[in-house]
Amino acid sequence: MMIVPDSKHEVGCEQSAEFIDDLSSFASNQHAPRWCGTFGEFLADILPANPYRLTRSSHQYIYDTLRWYRDQHRTGHPESTNPKDLFTDDLYGIDDALERVVEYFKAASAGSDVGRRLLLLLGPPSGGKSSIVILLKHAIEEYSHTDEGALYALQASPLHENPLNLIPTGMRPQFRETYGVDLEGQLTPHSQAVLDDEYDGDFMQYPIERIFLSEASRVGIGTYAPHDPSTADIADLVGSVDLSKVAEIGDEGDPRAWSWSGAVYAASRGVLEMIEILKIKREFLYLLLTLTQEKNVKVSRFPLIHVDETILAHTNLAEFNKFVQEKENEALLDRMVIVKVPYTLSYLDEARIYKKLVSSAPAFRQVHLDPHVLQLAAVFSILTRLKESGREGLECSKKLHLYAGEDADGFSQADMPKLRAESPDEGLYGVSPRFVINAISNAITRSKAQSLTSMEMLLAIKDTIENDARMEEKQKQQWIDFLVVARKEFYNSWVKEDVHRALFTSFENEAQQLLEKYLDEVEASLDKREVIDPITGDSRSADERFLRSVEEKIKVSDSGKQSFRQEVVRKAMVAFKAGDKFTLESHARLHEAIGQYLFEERRDVLRLVTSSVRPDEEAEQKISAVQERLIGEYGYDVHSANEAMNYVTTLLAQE
Secondary structure (H helix, E strand, C coil), X not given: CECCCCCCCCCCHHHHHHHHHHHHHHHHHHCCCCCEXXXXXXXXXXXXXCCCHHHCCHHHHHHHHHHHHHHHHCCCCCCCCCCCHHHHCCCCCCHHHHHHHHHHHHHHHCCCHHHHCEEEEECCCCCCHHHXXXXXXXXXHHHCCCCCCCEEEECCCCCCCCHHHHCCHHHHHHHHHHHCCCCCXXXXXXXXXXXXXXXXXXXXXXXXXXXXXXXXXXXXXXXXXXXXXXXXXXXXXXXXXXXXXXXXXXXXXXXXXXXXXXXXXXXXXXXXEEECHHHCCXXXXXXXXXXXXXXXXXXXXCCCEECCCEEEEEECHXXXXXXXXXXXXXXXXXXXXXXXXXXXXXXXXXXHHHHHHHHCCHHHCCCEECCCHHHHHHHHHHHHHCCCCCCXXXXXXXXXXXXXXXXXXXXXXXXXXXXXXXXXXXXXXCCCHHHHHHHXXXXXXXXXXXXXXXXXXXXHHXXXXXXXXXXXXXXXXXXXXXXXXXXXXXXXXXXXXXXXXXXXXXXXXXXXXXXXXXXXXXXXXXXXXXXXXXXXXXEECCCHHHHHHHHHHHCCCCCCHHHHHHHHHHHHHHHHHCCCCCCHHHCHHHHHHHXXXXXXXXXXXXXXXXXXXXXXXXXXXXXXXXXXXXXXXXXXXXXXHHHHHHHHHHHHHHC
8 A cells, every 4th residue: 555656746737737627616616605785685685585594593504514515425425315424434433423413413403402402522532523523613614605504694793693683572473474483592782782882773774794604713613622720711711801992992891892702702603612621610611501501601791692502522531430420510411412432343444544544644655555554453453442242252353353244153243233232332442543553653754664564563553552651561461462363363364365366366266166166065955955066977965074174264163054054045045136146255254264265275385485495487486476466466565575475484384
């Protein structure tokens, strides 16, 4: 795997022109028409087109954003029906958590009591909590530039207030009869003062403008990160008196002399992200929960101020566990919707995460990774996140296969609901993706080969574990043991299969023929009928010895052979009825068994080729051909191909 194969970073003129065209198109799409006018013009020209869109709550706006993104995304994915599409292009293996996040917004947008709860994302470090919020913030920024996502506000309002807040309470029943929607919210003291002093109370003349959500401009998106509790000031959230304006206005009680720069005001009409929320002062937390439940905040000198925004908070497990231990926090917990965001438990999805991370890391751009580096690292990571099962015969390595959607000896996907229920906290602990990527980065930095093999990766992780001062010795040894399991039970078979297939060019055809022979023998065995020998023409019983020699390669027990065979035949029948051919890819475990069977048959030839210290011309040609195929067809480079062949030689010598 080479991230950037061209070290000179040369870009063709055609490629450059295409990028410039795409950039221009993006700029045009982002340049949404601006609008400004009086409130009277707003009522006449803007409101009648779609009153619902102009009265949406922040929760409704976010849920509409999710649906809009799904519909945009559907162009290339017509089967897409889920609003969680916003997240799934960037976050892998945490679909259950993403479903719960979407369900929160769906329920809140429908007006349920969920909308009066703060959404708290809870999970281990680097699990995707911040990424969920970042993706959501970027999406509502983009949505606000579309016609469907158009937002309007009182001009110069520090809270970007909805213009419809100008409509007096006594006129709102008539508004509902006219437009079919309800109004919530009142003018802030700031806007009321502007209305009274600058427009003599004539709200029809109040200037209105279209706004675009932007975190950088502090419009509809706010972020608060905790700092030293001894110096933390609630003014960071709700502002304070602005002495420079007091000198100008002459009255510190005037709302225009207040600094409306707090994060709560910046997030009005949109999203407030609270980073490590449980580290903030208790008074801050009560303010936020009251804001979520009542949609208002209380600031000294002023009456209750209406603020409509969605609070998305996240924290780690350590902080949450401390918070739960304090009894006085029970009431606060009742006012939160908690969504656990664990690490993925699929090594296939974990490898996708690593691929994404290395693709964006400068240290990897000139480095070749052998084809198993990322998946092998992922296997180790998942093993650290699993809990030993009390079920007989269910080792963690088998659970790892099951979580990846693969069957394991004695278990199938039908067992997954029970397994998940037995260990609900799996994925909330273990190694983080950042830990693994840092270890690999260190190995690359130290290496001069510009190539990283799977074994070098395992050694790099081992070195990082041994030198981590935060870990206890018991945990260090356990994680090092997981590296051994990953090597023995996964990498050994992967690399042997690569070398074997590279050595025997007819592997695919031979394997398919062997699969068909296995199916014939299995059907004869299950039906208790005889097989006609294709060479002699004689009839004979099913070749039980052959069947068992294949099945034993993947540890199918004698007592479990019948159910395994029935499953294979069932899958073959499903493929046949669908008009498809039953191939090696149709059954992962049978694929592995046949690969190992062929490997065993050719072991002597393979040992001869890979272990020749002074090979003759014929052996040398075979070695060269194997290397070329490993490089050309299986994703190796010269360094990793040599390492793979040497490693397989060592394995064969030990057997």
